[in-house]
Amino acid sequence: MDIKNLLIASSDEAWEKYLPHISIDCVVFGFHDASLKVLLTRLKGENDWLLPGGYVGKGEELKEAAIRILEQRTGAKDIYLQQFEVFDGLNRTSAFFEEYPEGLWHKIRFIAVGFYALVDFTHVIPVADAFSSDCEWQDVNNLPGMLMDHRAILDKALITLRRELNYKPIGLSLLPEEFTMPELQSLYEIILGRKLNRGNFYRKMIAYGILIKLNHSRTGGAHKAPNLYKFDVEKYNEALKGGFKESW
């Protein structure tokens, strides 16, 4: 069954199960080594890509819905999703459904609640669902064409992720347990999309008070290896909850 008929067939059930006018879109960023990706899906028969998204059950809370949608659309489980913004715009999705019959669930106005997460992409094997031909990690710096306002939603999620660096620590589940300062700097640079001054970065990181300098370094190689660090997990988690000590 082609995508148009799949959607038409699902419309009655959607009217029964879901809250009209509210949708959810998930922006799941993935980091590994020096690469930042985002998890996208593609509807059968379409060229352009979408953020994994869906609707909210009548008895389901938003956060629950986001977690369920992500798992159903991509196979990704146990992802810590946070809402970041609500997207509106009277015709944000309707142009796509112009040739569909009146009364179709998908044709009504939807405001989209955006959720985002940052994970290690090697920990998630994407699996396309019944409506999709593909579900893949795509390079944030080389994104394919995207439908509706999904690119704008993605861009906003990235801005939010970058802003959070000002008051929350990052890296605990993304770097190896022991890492060098250049490796930590590379994580920040990849997220920010720009190079940082090494001295300033070192000073800011030390000032955050969440790192423990180790007494050993990685062996091998003719040159003196850079110092190894690990996160002070207790201080990291405190900063995650209450912000850095030197932030406001």
Added chain:
Amino acid sequence: MDIKNLLIASSDEAWEKYLPHISIDCVVFGFHDASLKVLLTRLKGENDWLLPGGYVGKGEELKEAAIRILEQRTGAKDIYLQQFEVFDGLNRTSAFFEEYPEGLWHKIRFIAVGFYALVDFTHVIPVADAFSSDCEWQDVNNLPGMLMDHRAILDKALITLRRELNYKPIGLSLLPEEFTMPELQSLYEIILGRKLNRGNFYRKMIAYGILIKLNHSRTGGAHKAPNLYKFDVEKYNEALKGGFKESW
């Protein structure tokens, strides 16, 4: 007409005019001198207070709706509102409407999109609307009882306002054009709800690069008056858009 009948009378019109399941609540903070307040309303016959709120017209964008609602509920115009979070919880509002007839608009599940702003409270004269007995600026440190989850929404808005201090400047429309460093510090302390170290505050503010030190001070008084500053409006606005230079 008492509030119960007012609401019942408005229900049919609401079903016709508004998008079901979406509501808006506005958290308008007001600063002046050394005081932080928030704009609250009280329904006729109620003891507890509410955030000014309402619904979204079928042809109306969220932001437009928030501005209209604020003006209709409180008289406040030209307030720069920003959305900050969506509030859910299956029974967040229904308990209040338990004794109302089935089919009443207000009884259905609503997710609330929270908008907030920070203004000078002397610039806004609150005016209660037809449903309300009162509309007043209330002290954030001495809040009255509030209905439903409106206190939780207010608390989240305050957290958001505080977090923003880490990457956005504040004060341009809240302080006199020329001000002292202690006056600027007092604004931050009032918002953060705690005292700050004078030396650290001074250093951070200078590092932000948005202040111009003036060559004169306020006259009068036996002691040397503190230096006067003003905002470098161009740098302030750049930081407002793109964040501080030393932030990520």
